[in-house]
Amino acid sequence: MKNFSFYNPTKILFGKGRIQDIAGEIPKESKILLTYGGGSIKRNGIFDEVMEALPGYHIMEFGGIEPNPSYETLMQCVEVVRKNSIDFLLAVGGGSVIDGTKFIAAAALHEGEPWDIVKTYGKVIKRALPFGTVLTLPATGSEMNNGAVITHRASRTKLPFVHPLLYPRFSILDPTKTYTLPPEQIANGVVDTFVHVIEQYLTYPANGKVQDRFAEGLLLTLIEEGPKAITQPMDYDVRANLMWCATLGLNGLIGVGVPQDWATHMVGHEITALRELDHGKTLAVVLPAMLDIRRKDKKEKLLQYAGRVWGLETGNEDERIDAAILKTREFFESMGIPTRLCDYNIAADIIPAVIEQLKTHRMIQLGEKMDVTPELVESVLKKCL
């Protein structure tokens, strides 16, 4: 096991009706800006519920944070924050709203060019506004971590940044608030969570036995509960288990002390930035091909994954690895998420564009051994067509 530090001070308020506890988490004298996305929270009652839970507070609102939140939109919000001396942000939405709010929290107090926050992967951050979240779409884990991913539309750039000041003060996770989500978004979230776990697990053995068992536990739960979330959308326990999986899949815990990959994510980000394909779908396309191409480097963990997660114990090593990759692909497809670029009308001309963008973003040494080069990504993408 490698040396590590772990620190995660986000307070989780989990369960039915927890929005009503929100006032206990925000100082009374705060000037709050409530941030949200396309406005579904106004139609489904979540907005009203939050407002009712904060009587007497000074609250402004900023809506319109889009999926893959853009620098351009977020900078408008930063203006609102500065002009109105906002001192607490409350993100109500999914990963995009929360990620966007993390950028706003840092950019509002940043002296200098705000894009530098993203360009330096968060290194220039010195201060950030405090913020909390009300999660409506389980997927990214942003509600209990200190990272975010922001897109610069003009340059088609989608990049992550992290900073210890970007942990939410609290996050409210009420599984009933996910009942009205479209099945496609639930499916995207399950795939996203699954691949988060895989990126921290399916590398090479590092004798992190607890981390492995925890990762396998999350994968097994996603496989068991994911399809039920589509067929039984009002099943509380199914939604609760998926929501908690999503949070624990990327709150830092399963990745401590072990190697991490993230090549699939970085390639997926480029596809989304170029073609606006949903994040979860890019992962469903890239992961099976990525595992296939890198099967030699990942052999031991692929075999462990085959056995412990999919119960594949027969056949030779290559057969078990093939079967595990096929099972993974079939799981994504069973959630209604196709796993080939052609399923999304994306042709081979995306390959040079992705390679070019990876080079521009200095993503030329990806993966747990930093040996995933643009050339290797090219061969992965050919298998994704």
Add this chain to the structure above:
Amino acid sequence: MKNFSFYNPTKILFGKGRIQDIAGEIPKESKILLTYGGGSIKRNGIFDEVMEALPGYHIMEFGGIEPNPSYETLMQCVEVVRKNSIDFLLAVGGGSVIDGTKFIAAAALHEGEPWDIVKTYGKVIKRALPFGTVLTLPATGSEMNNGAVITHRASRTKLPFVHPLLYPRFSILDPTKTYTLPPEQIANGVVDTFVHVIEQYLTYPANGKVQDRFAEGLLLTLIEEGPKAITQPMDYDVRANLMWCATLGLNGLIGVGVPQDWATHMVGHEITALRELDHGKTLAVVLPAMLDIRRKDKKEKLLQYAGRVWGLETGNEDERIDAAILKTREFFESMGIPTRLCDYNIAADIIPAVIEQLKTHRMIQLGEKMDVTPELVESVLKKCL
């Protein structure tokens, strides 16, 4: 799944050589009191290493905190803290030193009778000194939780208390610092951790699928690594996995949203208070009998435990439950920890004494359904003889 809140702000610094990072975690101007136990840290070099990592700090020391730390000893330390305006505590030791330091942290700032802190299970705590820990014996999980157990020698009372202010600011977990521990202490720690996990897992089904998988992952790791820690005492990864298991076994995570038992612990505490038997040993004695007596109420989880943890899939339900309890007993015995009271020269006369003490401490409705009465405990203890 039940509603829950989860908040754990302790920063973990894990790995070889992490003591050298301690200065980054304690404010420079602090007046530190370093607390420790019987003095082994002076013989094995840990004391010196900590002092060298804190150059220029104002540090006093208080040694002699005993296993099952006593109110009597701790109050001497509280005097030292008050007299010298100590404002940061640094616990260097195992669970007893850390638990004792939590009491000191709260008692030093408590107005009124300090024993009330324990008598009210922590409810009267208003303030506490900040403290960090350097863990030398993985077992109790105290290094990453907000609870402690204190013994009042005079009245033979051993009681737990908790408070949100009692999370360590940081804990240093260096597995190499456990190399010189006597095998008996390692074994006690493995058993203690195992039973912590069982108390949060082996109750009744609550559809906390991730919590179950995580608990099973910890149990599987303990079963795999525990015996190796005895036969291969200098194996870094074995010690690292056990240390991380102990911390995660009782940092709150696996117990959220699911029922918890703790009857075995409460009965064990009384045995320790009456006869000074090591905590881990009381658990090894009580647990198998407790599971046997309560097999009907715990049937579904016992069967899940039998299958997922011990791979017992054949035989009828009672046979699988019998086998799982036997495997549990054999595991403790394989660690060198006997599982009968007679192995420790404790006879049947302890039974009325334990029952009497449980009543005195109002521990008359124990377990996940609050139906573990003194009468039921009596039948459990008869099976422990």
